[in-house]
Amino acid sequence: MPRSITMRKPCCQKKDTNTGAWSELEDQKLSDYVLRHGEGCCWRSLPQAAGWLLRCGKSCRLRWVNYLRPDLNKPANFGEDEDDLIIKLHALLGNRWSLIAGRLPGRTEKEVKNHWNMQLKSKVLLMGRHNNNRRSLLSPAITKTSSSMQECQHFNPNPAAPAETIGTCLPDLNLDLTISPPLML
């Protein structure tokens, strides 16, 4: 299918915007503005309002969410407990990085996504092979530290079950999910 037919207009004029790495000045302008006006501001008009940042609104939002937010105070390395939690949540939610990141204070969806793609995915696959489908629902990496999950007799016995039941099966995760989990193979 010719993709150009369904291509939408770009969110901004490329010729009028910077691309690539953000400079300190740009970061300063952006964080100053958001801290003064809050995140509820209109991202699209923010570049002008913040002092003629030559960036599109999407880039501004991404930069703020992933790097400039003051609550991002986590170290770069993921701890083992965080790894386990990500694996658990990924088994439940699939590639819903924003939801997963929401359960990891101080982490961003991008950090979680990169970490998964770089390290956890291969780790889970590797360990999953050893497990030979006996616990196909979740990998051994998960079961290592998720005794409470295994104890739960109702953990996703039926993929079509209401999503509301998931949280009750994972009390240690304090999940408050309202979406259906992906089909587990």
Added chain:
DNA sequence: AACCCGGCCAACCGCCGACAA
């Protein structure tokens, strides 16, 4: 020293859903 390769990070791209007109 030069080159290659893989890991990692950060930015961009494009789709989707919500919402207002």
Added chain:
DNA sequence: TTTGTCGGCGGTTGGCCGGGT
């Protein structure tokens, strides 16, 4: 009801860097 705009999100890609040869 339709259409356009916007923010949010997940996937992809390009560049940097360190280790190995």
